[in-house]
């Protein structure tokens with residue numbers, strides 16, 4: 310998406326201001342969908358990422374690499390690491406801005422190998438908003454919040470209407486996300 314040295318975000322943006330109903334710093338974030346490969350508790354070989362809100366427009370997540378996540382023997386698969394970042398970045402966008410949004414572009418830099426048994430500490434920060442476009446980036450550190458950086462990611466999310474999920478996915482998507490028609494206009498900004 311961006312070459313080394315190119316500025317980020319790649320366009321003029323407004324600051325990303327958390328929604329007034331966004332969970333407060335310190336809040337633990339629950340599973341957004343039990344069958345989500347990133348966070349769902351009903352996906353046995355999933356990533357089981359756990360996230361919470363930090364200070365600033367930041368969400369911190371932990372992902373522990375298991376044998377189910379290998380590429381090379383004893384090492385995490387790069388595509389699964391990208392998946393972990395998609396989830397962590399999406400969690401920051403969805404929970405802080407409370408706008409239904411999807412990943413349009415995801416860029417990852419793999420800086421160090423990530424062994425099975427290690428825990429990635431991912432800090433995802435909202436970098437700016439330009440209309441429907443939300444720019445967000447993250448660092449993943451090995452085994453501690455101040456450990457060495459193993460993976461970096463940058464992404465563009467694009468805000469969509471809830472019909473994106475009900476039209477292209479499951480007609481009961483809203484219900485499965487735990488978003489009721491009644492709360493939707495108040496709690497979710499769907500007309501950016």
Ligand SMILES: CCCCCCCC/C=C\CCCCCCCC(=O)SCCNC(=O)CCNC(=O)[C@H](O)C(C)(C)COP(=O)(O)OP(=O)(O)OC[C@H]1O[C@@H](n2cnc3c(N)ncnc32)[C@H](O)[C@@H]1OP(=O)(O)O
Pocket residue numbers: 341347395396397399400401402403404408409410411412413414440441442465467469486
């Ligand atoms: C999941 C949300 C749940 C919500 C409710 C519960 C919340 C719980 C809280 C939180 C947890 C969430 C955790 C989830 C984590 C995982 C997220 C994923 O993996 S999502 C699946 C993968 N992504 C897709 O399947 C998208 C497929 N693509 C599309 O549907 C479309 O292409 C879409 C919507 C991205 C854009 O299509 P258009 O027709 O609506 O809009 P156009 O005009 O094409 O794009 C808008 C702007 O974005 C730019 N843009 C679009 N794609 C771009 C790209 N690849 N690179 C650069 N710019 C791009 C365009 O140039 C345009 O910019 P200009 O307004 O003209 O300045």
